[in-house]
Amino acid sequence: MAVPFLLAPMAELSHRPLRELIEGFGGCDEYFTEMISSGALISGGRFEAFYLDTAPCPERVVFQLLGSDAAQLAGAAEFLDRLPCAGIDLNMGCSAPAITRTGAGVRWMADIDRAGELIRLVRSRTRRRLSVKLRIGPGDNFDYLLEFCRRLAGEGVDRITLHPRTAREKFRRRARWEYVARLREGLPIPVAGNGDIAGAAELAARSGSGTCDAVMAGRAAVRMPWIFAEARSIERRAETGPEGADPLMAGGGREPGFAPGKVNLEETGLRFLELLARHQPPEFHLSRARRFFGYFCDNLKWAHYLKTALNRERTLAGVERVWRAYFRENPE
Numbered sequence: 001m002a003v004p005f006l007l008a009p010m011a012e013l014s015h016r017p018l019r020e021l022i023e024g025f026g027g028c029d030e031y032f033t034e035m036i037s038s039g040a041l042i043s044g045g046r047f048e049a050f051y052l053d054t055a056p057c058p059e060r061v062v063f064q065l066l067g068s069d070a071a072q073l074a075g076a077a078e079f080l081d082r083l084p085c086a087g088i089d090l091n092m093g094c095s096a097p098a099i100t101r102t103g104a105g106v107r108w109m110a111d112i113d114r115a116g117e118l119i120r121l122v123r124s125r126t127r128r129r130l131s132v133k134l135r136i137g138p139g140d141n142f143d144y145l146l147e148f149c150r151r152l153a154g155e156g157v158d159r160i161t162l163h164p165r166t167a168r169e170k171f172r173r174r175a176r177w178e179y180v181a182r183l184r185e186g187l188p189i190p191v192a193g194n195g196d197i198a199g200a201a202e203l204a205a206r207s208g209s210g211t212c213d214a215v216m217a218g219r220a221a222v223r224m225p226w227i228f229a230e231a232r233s234i235e236r237r238a239e240t241g242p243e244g245a246d247p248l249m250a251g252g253g254r255e256p257g258f259a260p261g262k263v264n265l266e267e268t269g270l271r272f273l274e275l276l277a278r279h280q281p282p283e284f285h286l287s288r289a290r291r292f293f294g295y296f297c298d299n300l301k302w303a304h305y306l307k308t309a310l311n312r313e314r315t316l317a318g319v320e321r322v323w324r325a326y327f328r329e330n331p332e
């Protein structure tokens with residue numbers, strides 16, 4: 001049976017422009033925000049309005065909070081509780097040294113009692129669906145992971161997302177999806193799986209595997225904002241068979257409702273730039289454009305050359321000029 005698709009929380013990527021882009025291709029079931037600093041949120045940081053912008057589909061957005069201080073995280077959760085959203089997520093998976101040094105991210109996984117107390121406190125301040133995104137843990141120890149997650153569930157967490165790598169692995173080795181299935185078997189709450197989804201076929205296969213309650217994709221969804229729509233098309237074709245009618249199909253033909261070959265990459269890039277200019281503050285424009293094109297260019301020939309040329313630009317208008325020039329010079 002097909003399960004919900006989730007867009008992963010990704011710093012500088014999981015914002016309104018990307019959601020708008022994905023929605024334009026048919027959407028995704030839930031969109032995590034990029035991690036939001038609980039401290040900055042509570043003290044009213046300058047850019048918080050942008051992190052809290054849940055358009056165009058607030059009811060399908062999950063806020064992700066980052067922090068090392070339980071009282072601050074609970075205060076931030078209480079604040080978010082009043083906003084329309086699908087839920088609140090706590091980041092216990094980020095392994096960037098700048099984050100773990102402060103005791104945040106995957107550092108929560110080093111101490112079951114500390115994490116349990118955090119959940120109890122946060123749970124007392126919000127009735128929203130509360131989830132945690134995490135890794136295998138400090139080491140490759142499934143029993144520890146299971147014990148950790150059972151404690152979280154016991155304190156009131158409603159869903160876990162597992163990115164099955166250890167804290168130290170960053171993106172090394174492959175994601176161990178077998179841990180997702182085992183964790184799901186051992187927990188009384190739903191488990192979403194995340195990691196290394198490379199394309200729509202793999203997304204659909206994970207969804208239909210019966211081994212997780214939701215599938216989350218990150219980097220591949222930046223490279224292919226249509227990935228969720230394409231995966232649903234694959235699922236529908238599998239259900240109806242090659243001869244079956246696809247409800248989304250124009251004119252009742254045999255083609256699936258979504259054909260990735262028809263995506264206009266130049267237009268998609270331009271649309272992203274337009275959304276970025278409209279919905280993000282100027283201070284964010286270049287960093288967000290670089291992040292996005294760092295993945296999106298992988299659809300193209302000479303990706304490395306193009307990324308370097310785009311990264312050299314100092315304005316969004318310059319990025320647009322380089323992007324358009326690439327397609328003029330490479331019409332194929």
Ligand SMILES: Cc1cc2nc3c(=O)[nH]c(=O)nc-3n(C[C@H](O)[C@H](O)[C@H](O)COP(=O)(O)O)c2cc1C
Nearest residue numbers: 008009010011034035133163195196197217218219
């Ligand atoms: C640029 C970037 C930023 C990320 N930021 C976050 C974040 O803010 N919070 C989080 O929990 N994980 C973050 N992650 C991890 C992703 O959510 C996800 O777990 C990871 O990329 C593996 O999924 P994927 O292989 O589908 O990309 C980030 C990953 C990337 C590449």
